[in-house]
Amino acid sequence: MKITVNSTLLEPHSGARVKDAVLSFYMNSGRRVPKKFPTVEDRFGNRVAPDGELIEGNILFIASGRKKRAPTLKVLAAALIIGLLPVCGSLKHAGTATPPERQAVIFAVNDMH
Numbered sequence: 001m002k003i004t005v006n007s008t009l010l011e012p013h014s015g016a017r018v019k020d021a022v023l024s025f026y027m028n029s030g031r032r033v034p035k036k037f038p039t040v041e042d043r044f045g046n047r048v049a050p051d052g053e054l055i056e057g058n059i060l061f062i063a064s065g066r067k068k069r070a071p072t073l074k075v076l077a078a079a080l081i082i083g084l085l086p087v088c089g090s091l092k093h094a095g096t097a098t099p100p101e102r103q104a105v106i107f108a109v110n111d112m113h
Helices: 018-030 071-094
Strands: 003-005 009-010 040-042 059-061
Touching: 003 018, 009 018, 018 059
Parallel strands: 003 059
Antiparallel strands: 003 009, 040 059
16 A cells, blocks of 8 residues: 655555554654654645544645644734724824814893893
8 A cells, every 4th residue: 555645655554544654654754753643634634533544545744843823813913904004094184183163152141130
């Protein structure tokens, strides 16, 4: 059986699991096996369980150790920046406004003596 892990062709034994293929990949590449089992994805980007079965021609990818930032953080940052742009534009005119004139309102006129 032939399996590809991160562009490395491996030939694990028949009935091998995803965990076996990942361990074989680390041993063949001369890298140390991480303490925490890495995230493994298939060619479509779906996560694969370590005890998942392998079939001929499987292509697996081991995610790098870097943490991905949530896309919501980027969206929130963009919304904050876009929300602050009108405020920054209006600060330019804040110092040039003249104070409002005072007005007196007369409610009633009485002509009694």
